[in-house]
Amino acid sequence: MKVKMIGLAVLGVAAALFILQNVAAVTVQFLLWSITLSRSLLIMLVLAAGFIIGWFARGAGLFHRQKTQPDGGAQ
Numbered sequence: 001m002k003v004k005m006i007g008l009a010v011l012g013v014a015a016a017l018f019i020l021q022n023v024a025a026v027t028v029q030f031l032l033w034s035i036t037l038s039r040s041l042l043i044m045l046v047l048a049a050g051f052i053i054g055w056f057a058r059g060a061g062l063f064h065r066q067k068t069q070p071d072g073g074a075q
Helices: 002-021 039-068
Strands: 025-030 033-038
Touching (some): 002 039, 025 039, 033 039
16 A cells, blocks of 8 residues: 555656646647647647547457457457
8 A cells, every 4th residue: 555655646746747847838720720728738638538549449449359259259
């Protein structure tokens, strides 16, 4: 339990340092939209979008694999 707390504290400090070092405002333009936000927030949003896309892609792959196996996907 103590190791988890130390790990979470180190991760929290690293995240805080990352946010503090990337406060510059950037403007993202896509087609007709334009939005200005901090660089750290943009990186976090892109990371979260990547996780979500990966989660759905993996789920679709597992569903496809179960559907194509003759025994119903049991291993």
